[in-house]
Amino acid sequence: MSGPAFFQRCTSCSAVSFPPRLACRACGGAAFEQIEAGPGVVEEVTELPGGLRIASVRARGVLVVCSTPSAVEAGASVALVDSPPGPGDSPAAAAVASAPDTAPTASMTAQAVHLPGSARAEPAALFTTTAHIENEGTP
Amino acid sequence: MLDSAYIVGAAETPYTRHPEPGVSTSGLLVQAAREAVATAGLRWSDVDGLGVSSFTLGPDHAVDLAWRAGLGPLSWLMEDTNGGASALNMLQHAELAIRSGQASTIVLVSGDRMDAAAFRMLVEHYNRATEEHLAPLPITGPNALFALLTQRQMTALGLSRRDYGHIITAQREWAGLNPGAVYRAPLSLEEYLDAPLVAPPLGRYDCVPPVSGADAIVLTAGPATAGIGGSGRAVRVLAVETTIGIDDQDADGLTTGLVQAAPRAWERSGLGASDMDVLSVYDDYPAMALAQLIDLGAIAAEDAQRDLAERIGTRRLPVNTAGGQLSAGQAGAAAGMHGVVETYRQLAGIAGERQVADARFGVVTGYGMVLYRYGACANVAVLEGVR
Numbered sequence: 001m002s003g004p005a006f007f008q009r010c011t012s013c014s015a016v017s018f019p020p021r022l023a024c025r026a027c028g029g030a031a032f033e034q035i036e037a038g039p040g041v042v043e044e045v046t047e048l049p050g051g052l053r054i055a056s057v058r059a060r061g062v063l064v065v066c067s068t069p070s071a072v073e074a075g076a077s078v079a080l081v082d083s084p085p086g087p088g089d090s091p092a093a094a095a096v097a098s099a100p101d102t103a104p105t106a107s108m109t110a111q112a113v114h115l116p117g118s119a120r121a122e123p124a125a126l127f128t129t130t131a132h133i134e135n136e137g138t139p
Numbered sequence: 140m141l142d143s144a145y146i147v148g149a150a151e152t153p154y155t156r157h158p159e160p161g162v163s164t165s166g167l168l169v170q171a172a173r174e175a176v177a178t179a180g181l182r183w184s185d186v187d188g189l190g191v192s193s194f195t196l197g198p199d200h201a202v203d204l205a206w207r208a209g210l211g212p213l214s215w216l217m218e219d220t221n222g223g224a225s226a227l228n229m230l231q232h233a234e235l236a237i238r239s240g241q242a243s244t245i246v247l248v249s250g251d252r253m254d255a256a257a258f259r260m261l262v263e264h265y266n267r268a269t270e271e272h273l274a275p276l277p278i279t280g281p282n283a284l285f286a287l288l289t290q291r292q293m294t295a296l297g298l299s300r301r302d303y304g305h306i307i308t309a310q311r312e313w314a315g316l317n318p319g320a321v322y323r324a325p326l327s328l329e330e331y332l333d334a335p336l337v338a339p340p341l342g343r344y345d346c347v348p349p350v351s352g353a354d355a356i357v358l359t360a361g362p363a364t365a366g367i368g369g370s371g372r373a374v375r376v377l378a379v380e381t382t383i384g385i386d387d388q389d390a391d392g393l394t395t396g397l398v399q400a401a402p403r404a405w406e407r408s409g410l411g412a413s414d415m416d417v418l419s420v421y422d423d424y425p426a427m428a429l430a431q432l433i434d435l436g437a438i439a440a441e442d443a444q445r446d447l448a449e450r451i452g453t454r455r456l457p458v459n460t461a462g463g464q465l466s467a468g469q470a471g472a473a474a475g476m477h478g479v480v481e482t483y484r485q486l487a488g489i490a491g492e493r494q495v496a497d498a499r500f501g502v503v504t505g506y507g508m509v510l511y512r513y514g515a516c517a518n519v520a521v522l523e524g525v526r
C-alpha cells in the first residue's frame with residue numbers, strides 16, 4: 001500500500017518545492033517542513049513504448065512528473081503517492097480501465113499516480129558538524 | 140585588453156552510430172583538437188590554453204588529457220560539465236582569456252564515445268533529481284519530458300505534428316549536403332508523420348541519434364596570425380552571453396534563458412536576429428529549436444506556424460545547416476560545439492556544397508542540462524567572418 005507523496009515547504013516564506021532544495025529560491029531560507037502533496041490535476045500525458053504513461057501533474061502549484069498505471073487524461077484529478085500504486089491504492093483505476101471513455105471525476109476516488117522520491121522522511125539537518133576529520137590531503 | 144578574439148580553425152571527427160572497440164573518448168578529443176590546430180595553420184606546440192567538455196572522459200580530467208596529448212606548458216585550462224551549454228560556456232571564458240592575454244592559442248574540444256552502455260549510464264545518472272525522481276518512474280532519457288513540453292508548446296502556439304516536421308525535413312536536406320552527417324537520405328513530411336511514435340507527440344525523427352565523435356575550435360588574438368591554412372580568414376567573436384536558471388523549473392519550459400541572454404548579445408554586437416546569415420540552434424528536440432528561434436527574435440511566436448512552413452521548411456532561413464543533431468547526430472557533450480564548428484565553416488566560406496552565399500554574420504546557441512523537467516542553461520554567441 002502506497003503512502004501519500006510529500007512536498008517541501010519553506011518555514012520562512014511558505015514557498016512549496018519538489019524536488020526538495022537545500023535553500024529557498026524565493027527567500028533564501030534553509031529551514032523546511034514536509035507537507036502532503038495533496039490531490040493534483042493532470043496537465044499532459046504521454047506514453048512510452050511498453051505502455052508506461054508519464055504525466056505532468058500540478059499540485060499545490062508545483063508541476064511534477066508522475067507515472068500512472070492506467071489511462072488518465074488531461075484535467076483528471078489524481079492522488080499522488082510515494083510508491084508504485086498497487087491494486088488497493090486506486091479504486092477508480094479498474095473502473096476507468098474497463099470503461100476507457102469515462103474520465104475520472106472529483107466524485108470518484110482519484111486515481112493514484114506515482115511520484116518517486118516523495119515519501120515522508122526524517123528532516124535532515126542542512127549543516128552537520130563532525131567532531132574531528134583527519135586531514136589526509138588530496139593527491 | 141584586446142578588442143576581439145578570433146576562431147581560426149575548427150574540426151569535427153567523423154560521427155559514428157556504433158563506435159569500433161578501439162575508439163576512446165580521449166582519442167576522439169585529441170583527434171578533433173589536432174585537426175583543428177592543423178586547419179588553423181598552427182603547430183601543436185603553439186597551444187597554451189585548453190578547454191574540455193565530455194561526459195565520458197572520466198576518470199581523467201582536462202589536465203590528464205593535456206598531459207596524455209603532449210600539451211604544455213599551458214597558461215589556461217578549464218573543464219565544463221554543462222552538456223549542451225558547455226561549448227559556449229567555454230567560449231565565454233576563452234574569449235576573455237585571449238583578449239586579456241592569459242593565453243594566445245586556446246583549443247576548445249568536446250566529445251564522447253557514446254555507445255549504448257555509456258548512453259544508458261548518462262541518462263540514468265544524469266543528476267541527483269534524475270536518479271531519485273525520474274529514473275524510478277521508470278523513464279530512461281528525456282524523451283518523455285520533452286513530449287510533455289512539446290504538448291504544451293503545441294497548445295500555446297497552435298501547432299500540429301506536421302508543423303514540426305518542417306524543421307526535421309529541412310535539416311535532413313541540409314544533412315544531405317554534409318558528408319559528415321549520419322542520416323543523409325531525404326525524408327518526406329509523410330515519412331516523418333508515419334514514423335513510429337516514441338512518446339506522443341514525439342516520433343522517431345523528433346529524437347536525436349546518439350553518436351560517437353568530437354568537435355574542436357581554435358581561438359587566437361588575431362586573424363593575421365593564422366586563419367585557414369594561413370589565408371588570414373577567420374571568424375571574430377562579437378558576443379557570448381549566458382543565462383543559467385532563468386526560473387526554478389516551475390514554469391512551462393517554453394521560454395529559455397535566451398530571452399535574457401540574446402538581447403545582451405544583440406546589444407553588445409550591435410546586430411539583431413534579422414542580420415544573421417546563418418543560424419545554429421540547439422536542436423535536442425524540434426520544440427526546443429523553435430523555442431530558441433523565438434527567444435532569439437528570429438521567429439515571432441504568433442507567426443510560428445507560417446514561418447515553420449515558409450521560412451524553415453523551404454530553407455530560406457538557414458538553420459542548422461550541417462543537419463543539426465537531429466540528422467548529423469548527437470555526440471554527447473560535442474552537441475553544443477557542433478553548431479560552433481558549422482557556423483565557423485559557413486562564415487569562413489568553407490562549408491562546401493551547403494555553403495550559404497555571402498554568409499558574414501552567424502548566431503549559435505547552446506541549451507541544456509535538464510534539472511528536472513527541462514534545460515536550465517542557455518547561451519548565445521554572435522560571430523562574424525572576416526578577412
Ligand SMILES: [Zn+2]
Nearest residue numbers: 010013024027
Ligand atoms: Zn522561502
